[in-house]
Amino acid sequence: MSRERTPEREERIRNVLAHRRKDLTLVMDNIWDPHNVSAILRSCDAFGVLRVHLHYTTEPWPDLGKKSSASAKKWIDRVRHQDAASLVDQLHGQGFRILRTGFSDTARPLWDFDLFGPTAVILGNEHRGVSPELCALVPDELFIPMRGMVQSFNVSVAAALILYEAMRQRRERGLLDEPSLAPEEMERLAADWLTR
Template sequence: MKNDNQIFGIRAIIEAIQSGTIIDKVFIQKESQGDLMRELLKSIKSKNINFSYVPVEKLNRMTAMNHQGAVATISPIAFHELEDMIVSTTEQGKMPLFLILDQLSDARNFGAIIRTAECTGVNGIIIQKQGSAPVNGDTVKTSAGAVFNVPICKVDHIKDAIFHLQGSGIKTVAATEKTDQNIYDINFNEPVAIIMGNEERGVNPSVLKVVDEKAKLPMYGTIESLNVSVACGAFLYEVVRQRLV
């Protein structure tokens, strides 16, 4: 069965996938088995849909209905292709500004970042298909509707997206404390993509190895890090400041 932003029940999710419904993520009960569940997993993998195994308690919190061990969230938006976002930005004569979120996991952080991205003129947001926060009701609400105004692209691997951007003449800058370089030493007055990391571990070390530059925010308190949405805002507004000159 289906409500405004969820589909619950194995057969209902399979049918939704086959009909072309834009599904953001499927939550599957741990240790679920059976022919129908195997059919669901086959459908999910064939369409490269984000999914995760969760305890039954999480599914019960998501819906009071008979979910049969599977709940899917429906995306409120259509996702864009990376190449289309780059070409569209270039054709409009804009200086590219992209944002890459390396497996950000919290939907409310995601929404807050989208809101700031819209306000600062970000041309597109890139997320990974697996392991990223869902685009759900919390995302829409926290973004204050900005999710409908900023193109969002899902990619198989963040590193591949970085290589594509670099090949298109767009500099990649990772926000990380694992550097001596200050954010205010970076030239953002050129085509650029900023990479923000996961709430707990930051930008993946393998991603840090392939970016063009790394930068950190100066910290003077006893707390070692900022909330990722706050840090992202600081980076984006430094881009705005430099481009206003």
């Protein structure tokens, strides 16, 4: 059921779309907990991510439910993938640099990476990490430095921290003031969002 089209709602939608970034995305790799997926989508909405990619080969597709019209899943485009090579090829074809999270000997701290250009970050499964097939295709690995006894953040917290760092870097260089969407993309998306 579509919402009422009011000038206030249209203005809010256009303002949000003016800050959406199509040059920053996350890949959720077999993340099994739907609550984590929902929390990641909420962070994506908050930080202005337009689209995410979901790579599901071993876990069931997450059931995100239909709890409320305020749910972040309404406002984030989701692209489903079942093949690692085609996912990586698609992202490279769109100009994305691809990074993955992990803890191998070659992983570098998040702040070592320049997240200014088009960037996709793969978030691994809560227990197994990033799929071996994606690891083989994406050599650049990042981790979030921690000072406590626990080795890693919850995957949804890690997603928020990564997005924050990307936005911080972009803000420092003035990129957040430049629109990411072309005028025709803005109009198409505004028309679509007004029906959600």
